[in-house]
Amino acid sequence: MRRILVASILLAIILSTSYSLFHPGFFRVHDFTHGARIAELARAVADGHVPPQWSKNLGFGYGMPLYLFYAPLPYYFGSLIYWLSGSLVLSIKSIFLLANVGTAIGAYLLGKRLFGTFGGLLVSAAITLAPYRAVNLFVRGAVSEAWGIMAAVWILYGVVLVLEKERRGWLVLTLSTVAMLLSHNLTAMIFAPFAALFALTYWFFTTQRNGRKKIEFTWKPAAILLGSVLLGAVISAYYLLPAFGEKSATQLETRVLTSYFDYHLHFLYLRQFVNPIWKYGGSVWGPEDDISFFLGFGQIVAAAITSLAVVHSLSKLWRQSSGNFIKFIKKLVSKKVFVISMSFVFLLIAVYFSLLKSLAVWDSLPILKYVQFPWRFLSIIIVFTGLISAGSLALIRSSAKRFVLWFVLITMMFTNLHYFRPEKYLDSPEALYFSDPGRIATQMSGILPDYLPLALDDEALPIRSLELTTLNLEDIHPEVLIDRTQEKLLKVDISEDKPALLQIADFPGWVVEIDGLPVEHATSEHGLIQVDLSEGHHLVGVRLGSTPIRRWGYLLTTAGLFVFFSLLLNSEKKDKRAQ
DSSP, X not given: OHHHHHHHHHHHHHHHHHGGGGSSSOBOOSOOOHHHHHHHHHHHHHTTOSSOOOBSSTTTTTOBOHHXXXXXXXXXXXXXXXXXHOOHHHHHHHHHHHHHHHHHHHHHHHHHHHXXXXXXXXXXXXXXXXXXXXXXXXXXXXXXXXXXXXXXXXXXXXXXXXXXXXXXXXXXXXXXXXXXXHHOHHHHHHHHHHHHHHHHHHHHTTSEEETTTEEEOOHHHHHHHHHHHHHHXXXXXXXXXXXXXXXXXXXXXXXXXXXXXXXXXXXXXXXXXXXXXXXBSOOOSSSOOSBOOOOOHHHHHHHHHHHHHHHXXXXXXXXXXXXXXXXXXXXXXXXXXXXXXXXXXXXXXXXXXXXXXXXXXXXXXXXXXXXXXXXXXXXXXXXXHHHXXXXXXXXXXXXXXXXXXHHHHHHHHGGGGGGSSOSOBOSOGGGTSOOOHXXXXXXXXXXXXTTOBTTOOTTTSOOOXXXXXXXXXTTTOOEEEEXXXXXXXXXXXXXSOEXXXXXXXXXXXXXXEETTEEEOOEEOTTSEEEEEEOSEEEEEEEEEOOOHHHHHHHHHHHHHHHHHHHHHHHHHHHHHHHO
């Protein structure tokens, strides 16, 4: 009976956050480039460009190394659905739906491990039904950030499993680390310190006691913990190394870290967390944003109840310790109480970083400028608010009271379901979500210029004509023998020596060959590949090769996968022997 109840509530949580996705149409979000990203990735894979790094048609038709820098995991799944179904809209819906399913299940497993079955359901409802997740999915269209929140929940669950010496804990933590790093590197960056502190404190409170005077640390789970995270990072190295090491070769600094994307314009005010206003606009300076940062009535009430329960429990423990701080700390060695207390600490830190009061810290830490929006810390806030929400159940002894409280709180959280819907459905979704190469080059490139190669001057160049492969050899009409995302081959016949401008944005890794021999090439004044051709017949080839940092990434990823599957195989053998 309990299993049926749990499954029913989890299904209700998932459907409450996903019902809008079952509408036959689709809707507009702020970032409506998902269709182009999925189509370009699918096109690259079909061309044999694996792992995909280059987008053939974004960058105004001259190409852009999008998948070297923009975390690709959601789009891997989206392109798979697109390949299987042929429907671009369905593929976009699928990555939205996967974010909801993964978050609900992961939050439940985490909460159940910490607070029991009802606690797990409450944590799942609090995180999955958080209004900020609705903002990400149905207002901003920030599906990668939604996947980042999902991965964060699974990382905490993996940490708990490892430190409680579960055999498959390393597997959960490794895979969830990979999922985080390949889904949203900004969420990974701001979540990492919180995850490390959570692991450190949880490790402290899962150590074995040696008598009454000393806590003896168990180092093996800590080693497995660090090893699992490191293994996840190594597996992700093919993306991580160039993403951080080659971003200076793009226009990131000038395109997405200035003007509207300047973090100075997007700090929050405390009252915005409790203001239930709901709009589909954008973030502006001051407290009058046309977008909601509401925490949710159920989440706020649950946090308030837990706060009172924690204060009551701590004051009781203090009295029992007769005011002796050492005795108080020893009595505090209760996993549930400490997890709740630390969740409050993490919550307050995350709230602080979202407020204007933290401006001095933002200005002193240059890396934070890449976060762009201080309110992104809501991703952290809703995770720890979810853990806090279940704290009241852990601190109340009466089963009847716990059940009544659980029922009231989870019912209140379901009041958030009306946020999980779009402003309106489009009459023709194909107007925004399309795979046509020409339309992607002309209509999407200006919306997604984040990672244009540094030298590309899109204002001085016309949008690339798909019928031509060079800009200055039109009179020769070169024959295109191969035209793939990662390689081109042209047959030309010229009557005099002249330079040729290929319609490809130059970027580290491009190699030019003439008649099968590598030749030096230059970058034109507008950022295209330029090569000198001599009189006569020639085969001109261009292919996207590796750079030293990419080769190191491939090598590390290969080594990481070898270690991962070796460990997995060894674990399977141990399980069979144990049976």
